[in-house]
Amino acid sequence: MPEPIADFYAVIPAGGIGSRLWPLSRADAPKFLHDLTGSGQTLLRDTWDRLEPLSGPDRIAVVTGRAHRAAVERELPGIPDKNVFLESEPRDSTAAIGLAAAILVRREPDVIIGSFAADHVIRPAHLFDWGVRQAIAVAREGYICTLGIQPTEPSIGFGYIKKSSELIVEGAPEAALVERFVEKPDLDTAREYFADRSYLWNAGMFISRADVLLAAIEENRPELHAGLIELAEAWDDRERRGPVVDRVWPTLEKIAIDYSVAEPAAAAGRLAVIPGHFDWDDVGDFASLTKLNSHGRGNDLAILGENARILADTSSGIVVSQTQRVISVIGVKDIVIVDTDDALLVTTSENAQRVKGVVDALKLTGRGDVL
Known part of the structure; x- marks a missing residue:
């Protein structure tokens, strides 16, 4: 296997209850803490194992709720304490990923981060690895990059990414610009997308230089950005962190990163995509x-x-x-x-x-x- 990537940090947002999997998935035992494939380990652990060859074990951060800290640390005994970022309550993906970016960029100004959900099933690992390495090469050029999945059926359960022109980046032969994001379609539209190979499923994976991602949040959601920066400035000071989190975190806007970052970046020609050739499932129901x-x-x-x-x-x-x-x-x-x-x-x-x-x-x- 190739060596871990020196300037890369993997981020795992581990939140959400997975309400369509009730009563298996609960508030105190959400989807990512279950073995849903018969592999013998949880989806969270599977995610860690996919990312470790890319980043190394000391460069994976998990963003999760305070209530799940003990369970996450049991599942990931090798995770450094400084890399567990605790939310006081759910505030959606922009806050979770933006918090990680704001903390990590203070520790390492040129860091590239990749965000990967804790509860997706991806196989085989080597094809995922290849896609992420291409995305990191694209991110080094200042783009925000996502991984899109080639549809296997005309699904109405996923959002879509429409590829645009080819993007020439060394180390990323499959890179393309993104024309636009598309919300979940009706069945007839999904059939059209399935027949048109330029449409990919949106799997919610984003890879970017942390400073580029934060600049995009600042441009589109300045108040949210200001809150994230205030949190990051206090984060590594144990005495200051708790009071600042309790005061600032509940005020952060709830908005998905697709809307706050990805859609505006696509419109501005700053969003790229790598087609993922691996099997992917978000285990949504x-x-x-x-x-x-x-x-x-x-x-x-x-x-x-x-x-x-x-x-x-x-x-x-x-x-x-x-x-x-x-x-x-x-x-x-x-x-x-x-x-x-x-x-x-x-x-x-x-x-x-x-x-x-x-x-x-x-x-x-x-x-x-x-x-």
């Missing part, structure tokens, strides 16, 4: 989880759970079991069953997106004890 664990055998029943006790007969779909209960599944197709100690979900793959509605209903009825 149980339909996605079923596909990941069916191994191409659509008529089988996928089973997750270390001690799952499942009896199946001519059924397909997925069963996730966290109990000792015997579950019998007979003659049903595309079933989704999630069995936990205090909640049971039964639905189908077709209706998997509707699980978030159950979570919303539980909030409204005051049943936060199962969230």
Whole structure:
């Protein structure tokens, strides 16, 4: 394997509950802390293992909630304490990634950072590695770069990136400028995008010089930028950090980095993309989880759970079991069953997106004890 990249720092935003994976994913045990592929380790650990060859173990930072600090450090025992950046509450991706950029640029003015979600499934690692190394070469030239995924189907569940003209950068033979970002389309539009190879799925990965990223935030969201700089100035002073975070963090605007940085950068001709040739899934719902664990055998029943006790007969779909209960599944197709100690979900793959509605209903009825 190539050596780690000396000026590169990997950033893992580890937030979000993953409400479409309820009751498996909860506030105190979100999606990134689960083994959803049967690999024997969590998605967070899988993410760390992908990034370590690129950055080395001492140059990976995790941005996570205070409530998840202990779990993150258990999963990543090698992470330096100074590289765990704690949010007092969720403020969306611009705040999380911008905080990491503001802290790291003070420590290392010329650092290049790459942001990679803690809860995505990516295979194989060597193709991911190649894509990121190209993106870093592009970032050195002052561009903000993203990795786009070549669509495998006309999906309505993802945003899209439209490639524009080729970008000539040494070490990045596949680089292209981005014409625009496109919101999640309807099915007919998604079919058009799928037929047009210039459209890529937006996987939410961004690679940039930290100072370039911060300049983009300052240009488009100056108040948010000012708050991030104030936080960074106090961050490495243990006595000052807590009071400043408690005062400033809740005031930061909630906005995704796609809107605050990527879309304006694309419009200004400063956003580039590298097509990713690896398999990618954001495990957004149980339909996605079923596909990941069916191994191409659509008529089988996928089973997750270390001690799952499942009896199946001519059924397909997925069963996730966290109990000792015997579950019998007979003659049903595309079933989704999630069995936990205090909640049971039964639905189908077709209706998997509707699980978030159950979570919303539980909030409204005051049943936060199962969230």
